[in-house]
Amino acid sequence: MTMSASVRSEQTEPAGVRRYRTRRRLVEQVRRKKSGGERWRLVIARAPLYKDSDPMDFDAIMYVTIAARPELERGMAGQGSRPLSTVSGRSSCSPRRSFTGSDRRSAMDPFATATETLTVLRARKASAIELLELHRKRIARHNPELNAIVEPDFDRARQAAEAADRRRVAGEDAPLLGLPMTLKESINVRGLRTTVGMPFWKDARVDYDAPVTARVQAAGAVVMGKTNVPQMLADWQSSNPVYGRTNNPWDLARTPGGSSGGSAAVLAAGLTTLEFGSDIGGSIRVPAAFCGVYGHRPSDSVMPRSGQFPFPPMPNSALAMAVLGPLARSAEDLEAALEVAAGPEVGEDVAWRLTLPAARHERLSAFRVAILPALDWMPLDSEIATALEALASRLGRLGCTVKRAQPEGLGDHREFFALYLTLLSAITTARMPVEQRRATAETMRTRDDEWSRATQRGIEAGAPDYLLWIGRREQIRAAWRAFFREWDVLLAPAFFTVAYPHWDKPTPATPESIRKTLDVNGAPALETLGLFYPAVATVPGQPATAFPVGRTRAGLPMGLQAIGPYLEDRTPIRFAALVARELGGFTPPPRYAAD
Template identity: 50%
Template sequence: MNPFSSATAMLAALDRRELSCAELTELHIERIERHDEKLNVVVVRDFGRAREAARAADAARARGERRPLLGIPVTVKESINVAGLRTTSGVSAYAQNVASYDASVVTRLRDAGAIVLGKTNVSWDLTDWQATNPVYGRTANPWDLDRSPGGSSGGSAAVAAGLTPIDLGSDIGGSVRVPGAFCGVFGHKASETALPKSGQRMSPPLPNPPSLMGVMGPITRDAADAALTMDVLGGPEGGEEAAWRFTLPAARREHLKDFRVAVLPQVEWAPVSADIAAARQHAIDALARAGVHVREVQPACFGDLREYFRLYRQLLGAAMGLRLDAAERARRIALFRAADWEFSDAHAHGLEATAAEFFSWHRGRERVRAVWAEFFRDWDIVLAPITLFAPYRQIDVQGPGSGAGFKIAVDDQDVIYQMQLFYPSLATLPGLPATSVPLGLTRGGLPVGLQAIGPYLEDKTTLRFAALCAEALGGVLTPPMFAA
């Protein structure tokens, strides 16, 4: 047993009594204390209660109890509420906020026997693909400490470095999948409605929080661990479980050669780096050699996907604007309008939308969902980029909207920084499950990955494909500086 073993392997070792829950917890605490000074990822620690929970888990196992995650250490994103711990979302004004309750997903983790070690870093107000904020500082990428680990769910760095086998994040603009790709692990964006959405930020628990498109999802080193976590967390929001139950269907295919894989055609106005293009082509070639039915194709009615992305940006603006006061809303609208980019303008439109416009966009979203449902009658997976490039060097982005006109280099071409939203939007707009697939390293030694998008509520299909694809094409590796 070692800290880079899967959670599934850790459970098997606990079952065989090769080690105790207390010993497994202490192993991870020791690694956090030894390595996290370099990473700054587990920024809120709960080691006292974790040790108590580990002793209780050992006692439960001695009584013959068996629960899905009994004795497994986990971490959760800082923005997810854990009773007695700070929830700030990296915002200075909330630096002293202490949660009074566990989010539904945290309750389910505990009920399954998981041991919460602490909380992992985020970007300022969950608005960037880095994990930097004025409350906790900057989290580094375990493959190169000068580069971004992805965001806003910085916990991917802890998973990649062997500080935790499972981290729970959230995703509306790639905040689970991008960190997964940047750190070389699996990041799974759940189907919308599969997991509870409540329990983030400073809002009170609600049976049906007024949120749109944003979901939670696990970050793991093994796709089977993500599937196990989905089984634990899946189901209705609190208060609705009396009326319905939830069971994820099995993966459509068991063997790689049996999957029908549609590869998203290249999108000329959303360029990717040579590293991502090479990973894409490598995947196509390897899948074809493995006997997979693979072809470049997308729903024809989506055209060049500009209107698709515009609709996403409009709805994203509306969703992100729900909690803003009038002054902050006006400030962000002005920033996005000043950016003079067609999709920034769409975001500003979302921030100032009328109710009639919002419902019109929602109707458009449902049409998109119907198109995908039809498409997935003939295809099992859509394989697409999730990032524009491999992990980039850390940069200074001063809050939401400030990057609206800022540009970043994709090889020798400058593109708008927020173009990074495009590839995540492919699955986010229709609420589809999507898993970042680790595909090894670039020639420069940095992680690279793609995303596997699947049919609505068929999360285990994308997770099974991601596991098989990673196994064949590169998979999860250990960052050398954290190997010991």
């Protein structure tokens, strides 16, 4: 997005969004100034959160700390010579709820980050029951058109919230105590359905919790339900015969992404505070980019992989490349989620322990940032390319080392991408009956190109072939280890275009559906190519954090990914957090920010 486009979008966005952006900008300016060691004092910034006509309308009392210099106070307020304490949409109104502490907004703000919400809970300025009720009402109001939360569990959520409040009164605390959140439908929650959108599993209720479910609940989270997915998690849409189609909060006619599309949609619309999804083909990063939120694909082995699909409680056949990971409205929330859920697989936790190292840097200017080189054969939306270049230029001006670079041996990535498609098809067809595998291979043969042939190899191969491909993957991983001795993150697009219009994708695939194209810069591009940018991190098992970088001229979110060193997940997460402080982060969709 060009600067002029960004300015135009701010001028035309609704007042509720502008107020939100102003509050976030003030907080981020404070954070940057705070690191400079200035003296601080407390002032109040009052801004209406809701439309005047909304019965829930009240003034938000946001306490921020600023340097005790009048000129800085005036500058941060952005209101000429008026001090920050007098900036108000309706200064004569008394707030219904006020609280103390820095960098926090309204106790009942549905777009607060999980970290901010936990701060409010710990200060006992809102109860778990109140926050659950806030989200339940928003879900009742907005979910009918989004169709994102498909397995609600409010009765048990209320019990969990009441228990959290009792613990809080007793002086107890836990990392997520009282936090309302949701989980992807494919992640098992005892007593709820896990169908992955397949009609033959429409009544499949599981009797155990996935490790990630057990860990967030043990940390005190209030799980409100589960969010929608595509059939067998095999699409960048989230539509299936069991639950129907999920829509993008930025444009209901478009996909929110997949397979964790419901996850990203509920976060963007302010219906939950935190989510966990899964990712093998960009299923966390693509929805995050499509909906303008944050998503983290952890390093291989950082999170347990078991507990997905209505299978026995053991690691699934996608052990090689699939991971579970968090989605949120801020990068800081991603790190908080990992603190709770990261750790060994069930059975290995009797001995192994996981201690993720600290981020390599705490200052953005200290990062060594590689930019993935452009490829002649790989299309990329021009506005995403412009956003990537603009960020690279900005980072350079801030003092970062910035250069186009990639691990040695990847070349033009064709061989690398073919290996990914081969491994992906081998993994995802492993449980298919023999006849279904043969039929799938025959379908792929109707589209004779290098990518369909790579997919066929994975479907038809045997164990010796698979072991050879895993060996090649290990060589690629070694190249990435060497690469990150010189670099801290590699920046790349999260996907090759923005959220696209819904289309009816059949399951199983047909000769017509495997020829599906998407519009990229006015030209058709094979949908299969959308797997390329996610694969860059998936094949070597690197951690990758998707983060928003503004919107297109049409108002759709754009996202990039920061790929980091193996097992150094905090490094790309911290990079994304620092970029947000410099350029801005999540912005709520106007349709849902107004109430």
